[in-house]
Amino acid sequence: MSTNPVEEFSVGMPRNYLRPCLLLLLAEGTSHGYELLDQVTALGLDRADPGSLYRCLRAMDEEALVHSFWEPSTSGPARRTYALTDEGREWLHAIAGSLAEVSRALDAYHRRYQKLVEQDEHAR
Amino acid sequence: MSTNPVEEFSVGMPRNYLRPCLLLLLAEGTSHGYELLDQVTALGLDRADPGSLYRCLRAMDEEALVHSFWEPSTSGPARRTYALTDEGREWLHAIAGSLAEVSRALDAYHRRYQKLVEQDEHAR
DNA sequence: CTTCTGTATGTGCACCATACACATAGCATC
DNA sequence: GATGCTATGTGTATGGTGCACATACAGAAG
Numbered sequence: 001m002s003t004n005p006v007e008e009f010s011v012g013m014p015r016n017y018l019r020p021c022l023l024l025l026l027a028e029g030t031s032h033g034y035e036l037l038d039q040v041t042a043l044g045l046d047r048a049d050p051g052s053l054y055r056c057l058r059a060m061d062e063e064a065l066v067h068s069f070w071e072p073s074t075s076g077p078a079r080r081t082y083a084l085t086d087e088g089r090e091w092l093h094a095i096a097g098s099l100a101e102v103s104r105a106l107d108a109y110h111r112r113y114q115k116l117v118e119q120d121e122h123a124r
Numbered sequence: 125m126s127t128n129p130v131e132e133f134s135v136g137m138p139r140n141y142l143r144p145c146l147l148l149l150l151a152e153g154t155s156h157g158y159e160l161l162d163q164v165t166a167l168g169l170d171r172a173d174p175g176s177l178y179r180c181l182r183a184m185d186e187e188a189l190v191h192s193f194w195e196p197s198t199s200g201p202a203r204r205t206y207a208l209t210d211e212g213r214e215w216l217h218a219i220a221g222s223l224a225e226v227s228r229a230l231d232a233y234h235r236r237y238q239k240l241v242e243q244d245e246h247a248r
Numbered sequence: 249c250t251t252c253t254g255t256a257t258g259t260g261c262a263c264c265a266t267a268c269a270c271a272t273a274g275c276a277t278c
Numbered sequence: 279g280a281t282g283c284t285a286t287g288t289g290t291a292t293g294g295t296g297c298a299c300a301t302a303c304a305g306a307a308g
Contacts, residue, residue, distance in 0.1 A: 201286080
């Protein structure tokens with residue numbers, strides 16, 4: 001066996017992917033950071049960094065894409081609950097569009113890759 | 125109309141996307157930097173940065189994923205032509221797999237977004 | 249009461265991919 | 279000999295991301 005392919009190299013999720021994820025989840029309903037930390041895993045961000053997530057929420061709050069309020073918990077510390085604003089919803093639609101472009105690019109890549117693989121198999 | 129949505133914010137292509145693009149294109153045939161600069165646009169990287177591209181090629185050369193040789197041009201300066209190695213081809217397959225994971229994540233996002241849009245339309 | 253675990257939010261910082269600007273050189277043409 | 283296109287590079291600042299760490303509340307266990 002040759003040296004480990006893809007040694008410590010990995011393609012990551014799209015740049016700034018966290019923000020669209022949070023906007024989408026908050027469009028589905030209000031939530032708080034610790035809960036969102038789990039929910040984003042369903043969108044491809046496993047073991048997302050808490051620091052980045054809280055910072056992203058805070059930034060969107062300052063940009064008025066979301067607004068936040070403290071909410072006591074029945075068991076555990078209080079939560080800063082976030083809700084999407086109208087402006088945030090506009091952003092969600094715009095960002096979903098540009099994410100679709102990324103998706104189309106990846107599809108183009110995959111089609112081209114598959115074509116290559118088929119040619120290689122045919123050549124054997 | 126409110127302030128411009130997505131003001132100077134944009135989701136980008138996946139992190140390290142340039143490398144898989146170059147590996148795929150070189151798997152289709154030998155090429156050189158200046159030509160690849162045009163070819164990557166077909167994979168979603170429009171107006172790719174020449175500096176980043178040449179640096180990426182150089183790095184993959186040092187990692188023996190590709191090898192290069194100077195080739196004179198019939199009209200114009202000489203070209204450093206790159207060709208994929210066997211190890212580079214292994215990487216291509218591995219990276220194509222992880223790119224497919226990203227693609228699945230984006231599909232999950234899109235499905236969830238569409239579901240939300242449909243619910244909003246139904247609620248009107 | 250003290251400790252431990254789980255919930256919940258946050259800051260500091262270093263790394264590195266990306267983008268921008270810029271430099272160099274060959275070759276053809278006017 | 280100046281301009282324009284081809285072709286390859288370097289220097290550097292910015293910014294997103296991830297890692298480490300700090301804080302605090304609450305319940306349960308010992």
